[in-house]
Amino acid sequence: MQSDLVNENSKSTNDKVRSGRNLWAPARKDIPKKKEARCSRQKLSYCVPLHKSLELQLQVTAGSTEMRNRQRTGGGFQGTITMAGLDLKIPLMKMSDGFSIPMLGYGTGTAWYKKNASSSMDKSLIEATTKAAQIGYVHLDGAEVYNTEPELGAAIKASKIPRDKLFVTTKVTTNIKDIPGAIDASLKKLGLDHVDLYLIHEPFFAQSDEELQQKWRDMEGVKKSGKARSIGVSNYYKHHLEATLKTAIDPPAINQIEYHPYLQHGDLISYHRQKNIAISAYGPLTPVTRAKEGPLTDYLDRLAYKYAVSPAEILLRWCLDQDVVAITTTSKEQRMSDYLRALTFKLTPKEVQEISDLGKTYHYRAFWNKKFAEDDRS
Numbered sequence: 289m290q291s292d293l294v295n296e297n298s299k300s301t302n303d304k305v306r307s308g309r310n311l312w313a314p315a316r317k318d319i320p321k322k323k324e325a326r327c328s329r330q331k332l333s334y335c336v337p338l339h340k341s342l343e344l345q346l347q348v349t350a351g352s353t354e355m356r357n358r359q360r361t362g363g364g365f366q367g368t369i370t371m372a373g374l375d376l377k378i379p380l381m382k383m384s385d386g387f388s389i390p391m392l393g394y395g396t397g398t399a400w401y402k403k404n405a406s407s408s409m410d411k412s413l414i415e416a417t418t419k420a421a422q423i424g425y426v427h428l429d430g431a432e433v434y435n436t437e438p439e440l441g442a443a444i445k446a447s448k449i450p451r452d453k454l455f456v457t458t459k460v461t462t463n464i465k466d467i468p469g470a471i472d473a474s475l476k477k478l479g480l481d482h483v484d485l486y487l488i489h490e491p492f493f494a495q496s497d498e499e500l501q502q503k504w505r506d507m508e509g510v511k512k513s514g515k516a517r518s519i520g521v522s523n524y525y526k527h528h529l530e531a532t533l534k535t536a537i538d539p540p541a542i543n544q545i546e547y548h549p550y551l552q553h554g555d556l557i558s559y560h561r562q563k564n565i566a567i568s569a570y571g572p573l574t575p576v577t578r579a580k581e582g583p584l585t586d587y588l589d590r591l592a593y594k595y596a597v598s599p600a601e602i603l604l605r606w607c608l609d610q611d612v613v614a615i616t617t618t619s620k621e622q623r624m625s626d627y628l629r630a631l632t633f634k635l636t637p638k639e640v641q642e643i644s645d646l647g648k649t650y651h652y653r654a655f656w657n658k659k660f661a662e663d664d665r666s
């Protein structure tokens with residue numbers, strides 16, 4: 289059950305379909321050509337002084353970053369990060385259950401995953417998560433299977449950020465047989481009395497639709513108990529959602545899936561829209577991390593130049609501009625603050641479309657590979 293976590297070897301296997309790898313990139317008058325776009329971070333800033341001042345302001349220390357104006361307002365909270373006098377709004381997305389979710393999240397899995405639940409606390413994860421929360425990542429994503437809930441709990445405490453100003457997610461899979469027991473165990477490790485979002489981590493445990501439906505009833509019970517404000521699923525495909533929705537009284541508010549330009553899942557996204565299920569994306573940076581060889585490199589560079597950000601921030605923005613929550617993670621403080629620049633601009637609809645179109649010419653699935661054929665883009 290760690291196939292979503294142990295995935296890096298997928299780089300060397302043939303689970304990538306190289307169709308149309310012609311490095312095509314749309315010709316755009318307003319985007320400088322490749323050569324110029326390959327400036328270093330410093331040079332980018334030099335080229336665009338206006339953004340340099342913004343960049344400097346975003347690189348403020350955690351202590352000077354202040355969270356304010358957050359209050360529960362009829363099922364959600366309003367968030368503004370104030371950095372050196374700049375108000376950056378974390379976009380919030382209202383889910384079908386009436387609660388809102390911050391659209392940029394910080395993850396405590398993948399790179400942070402601990403094989404052994406009983407191993408000692410990972411201090412670097414506590415420090416990184418504390419820092420992330422303090423500089424504005426109020427949405428923190430965890431899971432029982434990562435074995436890092438104690439670190440997440442310690443970071444929440446260390447951040448000194450009031451509980452109602454954080455959005456905490458955890459997921460169940462190891463103890464899927466006993467969901468009521470699993471949420472209690474997770475809350476204990478997190479040191480919390482409730483989570484903002486509780487997810488079934490994956491559907492592959494189920495041998496039948498009835499099993500999916502039974503587990504969803506258990507999730508509804510968790511919500512009723514007040515131990516989770518919102519409930520949802522992760523890694524569910526259309527048939528899993530269809531089975532779940534058949535008997536759900538309180539349908540899944542969100543589905544957390546691997547989503548990036550190289551894995552757009554056919555009609556799965558439009559199915560979510562149709563059923564009013566929100567989407568959150570893990571692996572959003574895949575084109576600049578795991579699949580650097582894909583066809584988007586040049587175009588991302590050019591957009592990065594245009595907006596004076598990095599290609600990673602263009603990818604985060606590509607999610608946000610499609611109303612998809614983006615969950616990322618990094619151990620590097622510099623990247624944490626850099627990635628908040630995704631809140632400072634918007635891609636044009638044409639740019640979003642061009643990234644999607646170019647992304648569709650390539651296929652890369654980093655997680656759950658064993659469940660899918662190599663060329664399966666669903």
Ligand SMILES: NC(=O)c1ccc[n+]([C@@H]2O[C@H](COP(=O)([O-])OP(=O)(O)OC[C@H]3O[C@@H](n4cnc5c(N)ncnc54)[C@H](OP(=O)(O)O)[C@@H]3O)[C@@H](O)[C@H]2O)c1
Nearest residue numbers: 292395396397398399429522570571572573616617618619
């Ligand atoms: N529901 C699920 O099944 C599932 C599966 C996977 C992940 N998740 C969640 O999603 C979170 C995000 O995971 P992810 O791995 O998928 O996130 P990601 O955003 O695609 O990648 C983050 C990783 O890439 C590295 N990275 C970040 N920026 C980079 C850059 N510009 N160039 C090169 N490397 C860079 C980071 O390492 P550095 O420390 O070096 O920056 C980090 O290890 C997880 O922590 C977890 O909470 C959920």
